[in-house]
Amino acid sequence: MPPSVPSLPRRVARTLRTSLFAQVTCALVLGIVVGKLWPDAATALQPLGDGFTRLIKTVISPLVFCVVVVGIAKAGDLKAFGRIGVKALIWFEIASTAALIIGLVSANVVGPGRGMNVDPSSLDAAAVEETTGGGHLPTTTEFVLNALPQSFLGAFAENELLQVLILACLVGAALLHLGHTKVPKVLPAIEQAQDIIFAVVGFIMRLAPLAVFGAMAHLVGNYGLGVMRTYAKLIVLCYVAAALFVALLAVALKLVTGLSLWRFLRYIREEMLLALGTASTESVMPRVMQKLRRAGARDDAVGLVLPTGYSFNLDGASLYLSIGTLFIAQAVGVDLTLGQQVTVILVLMLTSKGMAGIPGSAFLALSATASSLGAIPAGAVALLLGVDRIMDSMRVVTNLLGNCVAVFAVSRWEGALDTDRAKRALDGEDTSTPDDGEKGVGEPGRPADKDLAAEKDLGGDKSTGAGKGPGGETGIEASAPGIPAQKPKALEQLKEPASEAG
Numbered sequence: 001m002p003p004s005v006p007s008l009p010r011r012v013a014r015t016l017r018t019s020l021f022a023q024v025t026c027a028l029v030l031g032i033v034v035g036k037l038w039p040d041a042a043t044a045l046q047p048l049g050d051g052f053t054r055l056i057k058t059v060i061s062p063l064v065f066c067v068v069v070v071g072i073a074k075a076g077d078l079k080a081f082g083r084i085g086v087k088a089l090i091w092f093e094i095a096s097t098a099a100l101i102i103g104l105v106s107a108n109v110v111g112p113g114r115g116m117n118v119d120p121s122s123l124d125a126a127a128v129e130e131t132t133g134g135g136h137l138p139t140t141t142e143f144v145l146n147a148l149p150q151s152f153l154g155a156f157a158e159n160e161l162l163q164v165l166i167l168a169c170l171v172g173a174a175l176l177h178l179g180h181t182k183v184p185k186v187l188p189a190i191e192q193a194q195d196i197i198f199a200v201v202g203f204i205m206r207l208a209p210l211a212v213f214g215a216m217a218h219l220v221g222n223y224g225l226g227v228m229r230t231y232a233k234l235i236v237l238c239y240v241a242a243a244l245f246v247a248l249l250a251v252a253l254k255l256v257t258g259l260s261l262w263r264f265l266r267y268i269r270e271e272m273l274l275a276l277g278t279a280s281t282e283s284v285m286p287r288v289m290q291k292l293r294r295a296g297a298r299d300d301a302v303g304l305v306l307p308t309g310y311s312f313n314l315d316g317a318s319l320y321l322s323i324g325t326l327f328i329a330q331a332v333g334v335d336l337t338l339g340q341q342v343t344v345i346l347v348l349m350l351t352s353k354g355m356a357g358i359p360g361s362a363f364l365a366l367s368a369t370a371s372s373l374g375a376i377p378a379g380a381v382a383l384l385l386g387v388d389r390i391m392d393s394m395r396v397v398t399n400l401l402g403n404c405v406a407v408f409a410v411s412r413w414e415g416a417l418d419t420d421r422a423k424r425a426l427d428g429e430d431t432s433t434p435d436d437g438e439k440g441v442g443e444p445g446r447p448a449d450k451d452l453a454a455e456k457d458l459g460g461d462k463s464t465g466a467g468k469g470p471g472g473e474t475g476i477e478a479s480a481p482g483i484p485a486q487k488p489k490a491l492e493q494l495k496e497p498a499s500e501a502g
Contacts, residue, residue, distance in 0.1 A: 035220025042221025048214025066194035071300030072172025103322030113330030212277030279392035296418035309403035316398030
């Protein structure tokens, strides 16, 4: 008797129950509908998105710390880690400059602000002050000093990623210097903490559909869809320029690593949709780190390049700032010379590096650029107040893809990328191992730990050398009494004492 085929409603219900992508998609559509039909009520839903982002931010700093420390300790070569950092900065500068040039060229060709003839005195400059909260972008000296931690706990409490990275590098270097014989229990403890954090991320991810619904409803309810008609030319130009830049990223990724960006997009479609819905790349950073590791990028490369890119490689923001600067100039009737446009690129290359984590940073960067030129009234930045939030989707997608491509490219450049594993992952094959932190929590439809472990050879993982002592000798066997067979991690925790006792 042929097996019965589930009815369409049952298949839909199963998809909604097991697929995070389907859940977030439905939440996105529902949020737009609610925001359009009940705008007053929709604006009160913003805490749903903000609360989710706050929860994710609580785990980002400890996760980055654990991944970087473990990556340095396992790589066993601090010089290699330094090379990764230098190569990452080189890649970031090239990518950001390319984004700025694409933005300026496209704005010159299309001219989104031409013919608007706006009187700068009629604009409300105080609105920009209210948006930025009276803040300012840090100078180069301030930026460097702010990257240095004042206290160990303070870096984590204030969620300063660059400070956490520096602390992680110092701790990783200390572990290499002391060796596993002097601090044998520190590295396993950090690895266990990393596993716990990934499990917490899994729990939080169950709230992702609610976050997307609240954020999208607030956006549509607060700004409406009419703003898209008013700024249609500017919006279309920004998104087309972003698509052009993403195509350039695809070519670069193919040439450097042989990987397909479009397959990678399918691979992280859940995270991409969540980032779009919440207008935040931070909300998906832990999951993206997890997936990059599973796709063959080495821990030290992922742990250093991705978090650093959140401060140094804002490609989407660079595109928006270059187009926005020319849009403002064209709208108020200022014709910038070639020399002034080169100045725009140079100024934005500096100001865009200090934007991360600063409220209203785009307006601060635009104001700084306008002031440096001396030809554009600083108050003209208020022209972009109505459309800035609509640009978040473009910035989020471009920033996230730019940083992920940077991880793959720098990893390949440094020989820290398993290309075969990456291709298998992007083709949809399961490449997770017990060392990936893949716990299955919060990802509907993924088997639990014991189901994954049951399929593994518990005598030791060939890729990580689990089950062997420091000198290569065999440690405690998986069948030893008192060690649960479904938890091979216990072998790694006990292998030091076992080798000493044997």
